[in-house]
Amino acid sequence: MKSIKNAAMPLVKVLGRTSKEAPYALFWTGSRYEMDVKAANLSVVIKASYAFHEQWIVVLCDGAPMIRMPLNNGDNVIPILRNRNPETLHHIRIVKDTPVMPGDGEPYIELTDILSDGMLLPVKERSKKVVFVGDSITSGEGGSGAQGEADWVPAVFSAVDNYAYMTADMLDADYQAISQSGWGVVCGYDNDVRHNMPKAWHKVCALAYGDGPVRPVRGAEEEYDFRLFEPEAVVINLATNDGNGVGMPPFTDPETGVAFAMTKDEDGQLSKESTAVFAEKAVAFLSDIRCTYPKAKIIWCYGMLGYYMKPAILTALRLYADCTGDEMPTYVDLPEATGETLGSRWHPGKLCHKRAAEVLAGVLKKL
Numbered sequence: 234m235k236s237i238k239n240a241a242m243p244l245v246k247v248l249g250r251t252s253k254e255a256p257y258a259l260f261w262t263g264s265r266y267e268m269d270v271k272a273a274n275l276s277v278v279i280k281a282s283y284a285f286h287e288q289w290i291v292v293l294c295d296g297a298p299m300i301r302m303p304l305n306n307g308d309n310v311i312p313i314l315r316n317r318n319p320e321t322l323h324h325i326r327i328v329k330d331t332p333v334m335p336g337d338g339e340p341y342i343e344l345t346d347i348l349s350d351g352m353l354l355p356v357k358e359r360s361k362k363v364v365f366v367g368d369s370i371t372s373g374e375g376g377s378g379a380q381g382e383a384d385w386v387p388a389v390f391s392a393v394d395n396y397a398y399m400t401a402d403m404l405d406a407d408y409q410a411i412s413q414s415g416w417g418v419v420c421g422y423d424n425d426v427r428h429n430m431p432k433a434w435h436k437v438c439a440l441a442y443g444d445g446p447v448r449p450v451r452g453a454e455e456e457y458d459f460r461l462f463e464p465e466a467v468v469i470n471l472a473t474n475d476g477n478g479v480g481m482p483p484f485t486d487p488e489t490g491v492a493f494a495m496t497k498d499e500d501g502q503l504s505k506e507s508t509a510v511f512a513e514k515a516v517a518f519l520s521d522i523r524c525t526y527p528k529a530k531i532i533w534c535y536g537m538l539g540y541y542m543k544p545a546i547l548t549a550l551r552l553y554a555d556c557t558g559d560e561m562p563t564y565v566d567l568p569e570a571t572g573e574t575l576g577s578r579w580h581p582g583k584l585c586h587k588r589a590a591e592v593l594a595g596v597l598k599k600l
Contacts, residue, residue: 234274234348241347244268246356248462249329249409250437252452256280256343260438260453262372263365263392263410265328266344272351275314277327280345281306282451284338286387289330294323296402298393301330301377304342319351328398331387332372332414336443339450361406362462363597364526365397366430367470370537371412375580382577389576394583396537396567397468399590404597409462413440417474419514424484424494430471431518434525459525466530466597467522470567472542473535475511479503508545515549516556523559530600531562537570537581537589565596 242255249264251257259265266277281288281304292300292313300311313325327344334340347353365371376391392398392410401408411433415421421428433439441453448454478495485492495511496504503511522531535546547564554561567589568574576582581589 234276234350236346237349237353238346241268241349241353244353244355245344245347248407250411250457252343252437253455253458254452256345258341258343258451258453259329260333260341260441261409261411262329262332262390263395263397263408265326267356268325269354269356270314270323270325270349270351271319271321271354272314272349273317273319274312275325275347275349275351276310276312277344278346278348279304279309279311279327279342281309281342282339283334286331286334286337286340288340288342289387289390290342291328291330291391291393293326293328293393296324303387308345310348322354324356328392330373330392331390332374332412333438333440334387335413335440336445340441341451341453343451359405359407361404362464363401363404363406363408364462364464364467364529365408365410365412365470366467367397367410367412368416368430368474369412369414370473370581371395371397371410371470372414374414375576375578376583376586378577380575380577380582385578389578391583394586396586396589396593399587400468400593400597403590403594407462409464411438415474417478418471418518419475419511420478420484420493420495422474422477422481424478424481426484426486426493429514431514431521434518434521464526464529466532466600467526468593469531469533470535470537472511472546473538475545476503476539476542479507503542503545508548511542511545512549512552515546516553519549519553519562520557523557532565532593532596532600533562534565534567534589534593536567537585539569540566563596563600565593567592
């Protein structure tokens with residue numbers, strides 16, 4: 234086999250928020266390289282970068298998972314096709330399974346070479362595009378591993394046994410996802426106000442340089458060009474961690490010295506004060522999304538780990554419509570993970586993700 238990088242790289246389809254120049258670095262869960270190839274043999278060289286939490290990938294051939302593995306730091310030569318019929322066309326997906334681990338060095342992967350005795354052909358463009366914004370659920374935490382598995386390690390994440398991936402496949406759509414475990418609209422699960430997804434919206438991947446100052450990480454620090462991927466729908470699956478902040482100790486912002494916590498009323502429901510804070514932040518985020526994607530349908534789905542924040546979400550959606558004159562975003566209840574539908578780390582498993590995808594795909598088809 235020989236390197237066909239120069240001839241093949243322009244034919245590799247790259248999906249996800251990536252660096253602007255080749256080799257295109259992947260940061261977010263579900264980001265991927267796709268290629269159509271006719272070859273008897275094909276390997277890829279993927280460079281991985283991290284400090285502690287290894288980056289995982291999954292490789293699919295013609296839609297079927299074929300390889301799932303962690304990557305070593307540096308270059309990894311991965312055989313994908315061996316002794317195949319060179320006249321058969323195969324569709325290959327190389328999907329980043331692992332989310333960004335903030336503060337873990339420079340967390341990314343990139344395709345640096347293709348070794349083959351065959352040739353690549355253009356990958357078809359799908360007619361639909363969807364953007365997903367979420368937390369650990371969209372990152373696929375719990376999608377791998379046994380029920381009862383409790384360790385927080387990259388191996389328990391899955392970008393394929395994942396409602397975002399499944400929904401896009403059901404729609405025959407291309408998709409992007411930006412998501413992070415423990416993050417919310419206002420704050421993270423521990424009330425950390427630095428950990429909110431709206432803050433990450435305009436950057437390629439602000440999470441890649443952690444909570445510290447902005448620093449170069451393969452283009453992650455750059456402003457994202459929203460013209461590169463214009464979706465018909467933006468799906469938000471956030472609020473679970475804002476609700477988890479209730480009952481957690483207040484977080485003191487090291488920059489401002491201000492303490493913050495989500496709070497509840499005597500009846501256990503989210504307090505009026507916290508509902509107002511959540512609604513304000515959510516309306517601002519929805520407005521930001523509308524500015525960047527003026528034609529997209531906006532859907533807020535919720536419920537795979539309970540419905541505690543549903544009243545606050547609905548309050549925010551109504552307030553957004555009233556304040557902006559825009560149509561009210563569609564709200565969708567997703568099935569809650571219980572019993573056999575639970576995965577590892579008390580998160581939704583594959584069956585819950587599949588049921589959620591069926592619900593969401595049905596709504597998106599109607600829209």
